[in-house]
Amino acid sequence: MSKTKAAANVSKKVEIITLKRAEGLLLVIDTPKGRGVFAGRDIPGRTVLEVSPVLVLDPTENEEHIKKTDLYNYTYNWPYTSPTKTDQVSGTRTPPMQTQAVVLGLGSMFNHSTLQQNVGWERDVKNLLVTYTTLRDIKEGEELCISYGPRLTFKDVEEEPLDTSPEDWTEVLNIIDLID
Numbered sequence: 001m002s003k004t005k006a007a008a009n010v011s012k013k014v015e016i017i018t019l020k021r022a023e024g025l026l027l028v029i030d031t032p033k034g035r036g037v038f039a040g041r042d043i044p045g046r047t048v049l050e051v052s053p054v055l056v057l058d059p060t061e062n063e064e065h066i067k068k069t070d071l072y073n074y075t076y077n078w079p080y081t082s083p084t085k086t087d088q089v090s091g092t093r094t095p096p097m098q099t100q101a102v103v104l105g106l107g108s109m110f111n112h113s114t115l116q117q118n119v120g121w122e123r124d125v126k127n128l129l130v131t132y133t134t135l136r137d138i139k140e141g142e143e144l145c146i147s148y149g150p151r152l153t154f155k156d157v158e159e160e161p162l163d164t165s166p167e168d169w170t171e172v173l174n175i176i177d178l179i180d
């Protein structure tokens, strides 16, 4: 349906946003990171893969409830402006606080990669959207990963395991000797 036809179907004047999802995206169910989004075909760099609407959480509800659930792993930092609170002295609106937003649609399915990040994401705070765009040319079969930033709430499967071979332990013990 075109924007014009969509607008004709609603009684009052509304702003309409074109949503996008690139062709050829696959959801792979059983990866070491859980479900993940993969390229089912070659995708050029700078392609918009997905525009996902978000649900902004009330900061108190987020702290008291959502943080204690698995849903917290599906949220992004998001600025929050209270719809009602005003500054008692000046009468102006209080500055925005930080909260979390649940990303709806495919956005929540992108896994994290520190070194192989090939998708960038951008908040549209006004329209409550996140847009995901390829950072380079992608080959068919590659996983599409974003960066969640430095503070992860889970163990990254791509992290190098500590080498615990005997030679390394000798090295560690030598260092401890030097410290003593």
Ligand SMILES: C[S@@+](CC[C@H](N)C(=O)[O-])C[C@H]1O[C@@H](n2cnc3c(N)ncnc32)[C@H](O)[C@@H]1O
Residues within 6 Å of the ligand: 032, 033, 034, 035, 036, 073, 074, 108, 109, 110, 111, 112, 113, 154, 155, 156, 157, 158
């Ligand atoms: C936003 S969800 C991504 C979709 C998720 N894989 C699923 O099946 O629903 C974030 C969760 O995916 C998993 N995940 C994402 N990136 C990961 C990584 N690099 N290593 C391990 N687990 C990862 C973690 O369980 C994390 O809490």
